[in-house]
Amino acid sequence: MERSAALLLVLALVNISCCCLDPPAAYGFTGAVCRLTYPAAVVLNEKTTEVIQAAFQHAKYPSVEGQRSIGFGTVKYGFHNLEIHNLSIGKSEFELKENEGIGISISNVSAVFKGTINYGYGSWLLDLKQSVDFEVESQIDLVINPNLYCGKGKVAADTSDCYLTFHKLKLLLQGDREPGWLKRMFTDIVTFTVKLVVKSQICKEINNVANILADFIQEQAEQFLSDGDIGVDISVTSSPIIKSNYIESYHKGLVIYNNTKSDLSTSVFNPSQLTENRMLYFWISDGFLEPLMSAAHHDGRFNRNISGTELTDLFQTELSSARPESLNKWLSSEGPMLKARSVSVPHMWTTTEGTSVRAVAGVELLLDSQDMPALYFETDVTVVVNASYAEKKLILKATAERISITKMSTSEGPTEMEENLRGYLQEAVEKMGIPKVISYLEPELTALMDEQGLNLFDIINPEVLPQDGYVIVQLDFGFPQHLLVEFLKRTLN
Structure with missing residues (x-):
């Protein structure tokens, strides 16, 4: 019993800790990897100013109150409604x-x-209360050293290492029409307060925006990989790794279907x-792809009915053997329909030759005049598939x-022509069936990816490289401006 309890405890700890392991230990639980190299980071950095600008504009600057003794009285003051205007970033x-981490x-x-x-000034001689609009012109340099870590199963950012250097801070009180003593008194107070408030709020907002951005990117990735009742869990298995030439994140890559997770x-x-x-790499395990195919099978994604001219055109394909007379008769009958479906869960594995x-x-051939299929057969097929992506289409x-x-x-029972029919069907599966399945999969998978916005990306020379037990997708890209626009809308709302 003690051994069993100890074993259960170890397993429980492994189950808990596998969400955020050290990288080498996390590899065994990793179904998908993303590597973003330095050239990609250069492209992304070109848009950093827009994100920082959003942080400045979105920050909420709190009211500040205080007091200062002057002469025989006390000045009480408050700064309210602090807003930012005329923002520009170099x-x-x-x-x-x-x-x-990353230095920005x-x-x-x-x-x-x-x-x-x-402000109000009170003494035994005078009681004065006044409200004055002010402006502070500033010029700032900003240094951020984000640290990426594993937080609640997602890539999170800690930007607390954040510094603002003020090169210019000029106070204007109602166009400088106020008495000189008032400006002199408030210059130090206002500039010190603005520095303190702006630094605190900007660094806080940058941290907020950075984590919103991290969540947004991961949500987009999960959405891209999910469809209908089929979802994925791409929680990180480890904190991201940062090298001088790339950033790499490790994800579970688990398929979710009917409340069951692979x-x-x-x-x-x-x-x-x-x-x-290359700029961007995706490493995808067979352990991720096969459950995805299994979920698609159980979700009825591999069913197809063919009838009408599509069916007659399909059988115009020339084969080496003549079409059996019984099949000619069925196809020329009224309203023939071919129904094809996957009978069992497909099995897949990847090698250097392909997937x-x-x-x-x-497959069953149904006729309007009959209740039972005129023909039914099952075929065990193994194919090697190689994928590519060009002109925004999956090939x-x-x-x-x-x-x-x-x-x-067959509806006619065993016949002398059965062997001829079997041989014909075997060739038909190879030369008609497989190309037909591919002709469905290519546009439908392309449309599915387009629904998730892949066609909006500027993808340059993508390559799909099958290896033993995994697939590598490598590519260069132009920045997806639509994603930034969508993110900024969400952030600023």
Whole structure:
């Protein structure tokens, strides 16, 4: 019993800790990896100023109250309605600090802060209350050293290492028409307060925006990989790794269907499997892809009915053997319909030759005049599929590796022509069936990806590289401006 309890405790701890393990320990639980290299970070940094600008504009600047003794009395003051205007940002520079974080320097941030000073002066001689509008012209440099970590199963950012340097801070009180003594008294107070408030709120808002952005990107990724009742869990298994030339994040890649989540604990990932020559890499395990195919099977995604001219055109394909007379008769009958479906869960595995898929398909030919199928057969098919993406379309190339007709029955019962029919169907599956399935999959998968916005990305020379037990997708890209616009809308609302 003690051993059993200890074992259960260890398993429970492993189950809890596998959400955020050290990278080497996390590899075995990793179904998907994203590597963003330095050239990609350069492209993303070009838009950093827009994100920082959103942080400045979205920050809420609190009211501040205080008092100061002057002469024989006390001045009580309050700063209210602090707002930012005329914001402009110079340039942004960054570096990837190996095993530390990211260094970002934003220079020449010019802004005008506007607000109202309410003040009162009280003494035994005078009781004065006044409200004055003010402006502060500023020029700021900003340094942020974000640290990426694993927080609640997602990539999170800690930007608390945040510094603002003020090169210019000029106070204007109602166009400088106020008495000189008032301006002199408030210059130090206002400039000190603005520095304190702006630094606190800007650094706080940058941290907020950084985490909103991290969540937004991961939500977009989960949405892209999900459809209908099929979802995915891409929670991180470890904190991201930062090297001088790339940032790499590790994700579970678990498929969710009917409230059931797939399991993956034998991943073959190793960082050496990826290079640094392209801007963006996705490493995808068979342990992620196969449950995805299983969910699609159970969700009825692999069913198709063919009738009318589509059916007659399909059988115009020339084969080496003549079409059996019984099949001619059925096809020329009134209203023939061919129904095809996957009979069992397809099995898939990837090698350097491509992704192999083994499936058993059931096919029945139905006639309007009959209750029972005129023809039913099952075929065990193994194909090797290679994928590519060009001109915003998915291209699949399938090569038959093994085909056999495992079951066959006709409404006419056993006939002398049965063997001829079996041989004909086997060739038809290879030369008609497989190309037909591919002709459905290519546009439908392309449309599915387009629904998730893939066609809005500027993807440059993508490559799909099958390996033993995993697939690598590598590409260059132009910045997806639509994503930034959508993110900024969400942030500023």
